[in-house]
Amino acid sequence: MDIIRIRELVSFFCAHHMNLDELIKRKAELSDLLGSPEVLRDPQKVKEFSMEFVRIDKEITAQERIIDLEKRIADAQVLTQSDDEEMRIMAASELKNLTREREDMQKKKNNEDFPQSIIMEIRAAAGGDEASLFAKELFTMYSRFAEKKGWKTSLVDESKNDVGGYKEVVFEVDGEDVYRLLRWESGVHRVQRTPETEKMGRIHTSTVSVAVMPKAKEVDLEIKPQDIKVEFFRSSGPGGQNVNKVETAVRVYHLPTGLIVTSQNGRSQQQNREKAMELLRSRLLDAKLQQEANRLAAERRELIGTGDRSEKIRTYNFPQDRITDHRVKESWHNIPVFMQGEIDSLIETLDAQLGQQKTSR
Numbered sequence: 001m002d003i004i005r006i007r008e009l010v011s012f013f014c015a016h017h018m019n020l021d022e023l024i025k026r027k028a029e030l031s032d033l034l035g036s037p038e039v040l041r042d043p044q045k046v047k048e049f050s051m052e053f054v055r056i057d058k059e060i061t062a063q064e065r066i067i068d069l070e071k072r073i074a075d076a077q078v079l080t081q082s083d084d085e086e087m088r089i090m091a092a093s094e095l096k097n098l099t100r101e102r103e104d105m106q107k108k109k110n111n112e113d114f115p116q117s118i119i120m121e122i123r124a125a126a127g128g129d130e131a132s133l134f135a136k137e138l139f140t141m142y143s144r145f146a147e148k149k150g151w152k153t154s155l156v157d158e159s160k161n162d163v164g165g166y167k168e169v170v171f172e173v174d175g176e177d178v179y180r181l182l183r184w185e186s187g188v189h190r191v192q193r194t195p196e197t198e199k200m201g202r203i204h205t206s207t208v209s210v211a212v213m214p215k216a217k218e219v220d221l222e223i224k225p226q227d228i229k230v231e232f233f234r235s236s237g238p239g240g241q242n243v244n245k246v247e248t249a250v251r252v253y254h255l256p257t258g259l260i261v262t263s264q265n266g267r268s269q270q271q272n273r274e275k276a277m278e279l280l281r282s283r284l285l286d287a288k289l290q291q292e293a294n295r296l297a298a299e300r301r302e303l304i305g306t307g308d309r310s311e312k313i314r315t316y317n318f319p320q321d322r323i324t325d326h327r328v329k330e331s332w333h334n335i336p337v338f339m340q341g342e343i344d345s346l347i348e349t350l351d352a353q354l355g356q357q358k359t360s361r
Helices: 010-016 020-034 043-079 083-111 128-151 178-185 269-304 344-360
Strands: 118-124 150-162 166-172 187-193 204-214 227-232 247-256 260-264 313-319 322-325 329-333
Touching: 020 043, 020 329, 043 083, 118 128, 118 178, 118 187, 118 269, 128 150, 128 166, 128 187, 128 204, 150 260, 150 269, 166 178, 166 269, 178 204, 178 344, 204 269, 227 269, 247 269, 260 269, 329 344
Parallel strands: 187 313
Antiparallel strands: 118 166, 118 204, 150 166, 187 204, 227 247, 247 260, 313 322, 322 329
């Protein structure tokens, strides 16, 4: 029996795969459901149906506007063929404005298809202290990029070592287009450089893993109370020493899968518990989606054959001042600037090329 009840974003598909008549019908059904005594007795159902109602209503408004725009565009196109020169000029100007509005609406709709909240996890992999120091640099890079974009970041959990690097850091990022732009950052990041402690001047190769997950909500995934175990402890700093006298940090065990999540940067026990549950839901949902993606990828490989695929997605070569993304086979220079969050050109290239590849499959 599946212990995780994934709702698979039912309301999303309702709103994006129905025509206008179906949407109007579904809105009426939801209105009736929200007024029924049975639903009103169940807060979870009220929450789910209310959220779907809002999305459906928003989609109806958008589709009605697009229908109106299409009609007005067609009328304007006819008028551009008028014998009256003044009428042709006015119609051409109106046609340009209407077409731009339609394109803007379509772009906005496409962007809304992506989650606006994510959880990022950065972990030092191979390379010991050097890997942990680079993990910290990646965290700084993404944080400053987010700040420049006007996104909000909040730390969920961190584990530092004695040299000031990150063994692991988990943080949330909220903002417009955040998942669309950062989804391609998941994978193994390889760094090649000479560590400050290297006396022989040899170049070391280290790796850091990055995971980008849509932040799951309660309506996306249900976790049964009997499937978790919660522990409270004091927050710890580098070396494991306790930094708080009160047990505000939270550790949650998901018993069926063995997953363990921790949150210790919130101000209260309750805040940390909520953050830990958000992280657990996101990891479970990501695992479920990855399982489905792997299944689809396996089916695709049967059709097109197996290709050579490297585990690393990107290499940061400091001696040669070059960043290479192996998926798009392109390179950028000026690593110091990149590490300060100036990664727009790289992010835009990935979004354009990898996003297009995914759309065309």
